[in-house]
Amino acid sequence: MKVLLLCGSPRKESNTMTALERCAEKIREEGLETEIISLRGMDIKSCRACLTCAKTGECAIDDGLNTIIQKIKESEGFIVGSPVYFGTARGDVMSALQRIGMVSRASDRFLKWKVGGPIAVARRGGQTATIQEMLMFYLINDMIVPGSTYWNILFAWAAGEVEDDKEGIETVEHFGENVAKLIKKIY
Numbered sequence: 256m257k258v259l260l261l262c263g264s265p266r267k268e269s270n271t272m273t274a275l276e277r278c279a280e281k282i283r284e285e286g287l288e289t290e291i292i293s294l295r296g297m298d299i300k301s302c303r304a305c306l307t308c309a310k311t312g313e314c315a316i317d318d319g320l321n322t323i324i325q326k327i328k329e330s331e332g333f334i335v336g337s338p339v340y341f342g343t344a345r346g347d348v349m350s351a352l353q354r355i356g357m358v359s360r361a362s363d364r365f366l367k368w369k370v371g372g373p374i375a376v377a378r379r380g381g382q383t384a385t386i387q388e389m390l391m392f393y394l395i396n397d398m399i400v401p402g403s404t405y406w407n408i409l410f411a412w413a414a415g416e417v418e419d420d421k422e423g424i425e426t427v428e429h430f431g432e433n434v435a436k437l438i439k440k441i442y
């Protein structure tokens with residue numbers, strides 16, 4: 256069984272990536288496989304509402320997202336991490352989630368019962384709104400989101416700074432553990 260983690264930061268030295276790595280470590284300790292994919296270097300477009308996916312089961316836009324969709328299909332878990340940009344998730348992250356959700360809903364609802372949830376990283380503010388924004392994707396797609404000991408929010412700006420947010424790291428580590436334990440119970 257596997258959990259796919261998607262990192263929405265465009266930065267090479269990304270705090271969001273570090274948070275996802277720490278979360279993934281705990282998932283592996285529970286005996287599940289993990290893979291982290293980054294949107295860095297990709298140029299994710301917004302959904303065009305062409306509804307081609309209802310006929311083909313794939314997104315018509317050729318920007319690499321179909322590869323990520325295939326990996327999600329092959330996983331029992333799906334976690335998304337985004338940096339906060341002006342109080343919301345990075346635009347590319349929401350574009351990706353909207354297209355992934357559209358393909359799922361218009362075809363075989365492959366997101367159903369996937370376990371996971373969002374993680375948000377910011378220098379100072381906007382993490383809770385960002386978590387809520389990304390949660391909309393999970394909750395409309397019949398997915399299962401476990402909790403943790405706090406919301407999955409972390410504070411960081413400079414590269415590596417997220418390691419100083421001990422409570423934030425512990426929160427996403429515990430979240431990873433919960434995702435893995437829930438997957439083991441229901442699959």
Ligand SMILES: Cc1cc2nc3c(=O)[nH]c(=O)nc-3n(C[C@H](O)[C@H](O)[C@H](O)COP(=O)(O)O)c2cc1C
Nearest residue numbers: 264269270271338339340341342377378379380411
């Ligand atoms: C365009 C832009 C907008 C940002 N907006 C916010 C914001 O609203 N609130 C905040 O606390 N930090 C904001 N930040 C800082 C990032 O959220 C923060 O640096 C975070 O660590 C980025 O994650 P990363 O290291 O994974 O890229 C912004 C950064 C950029 C580039």
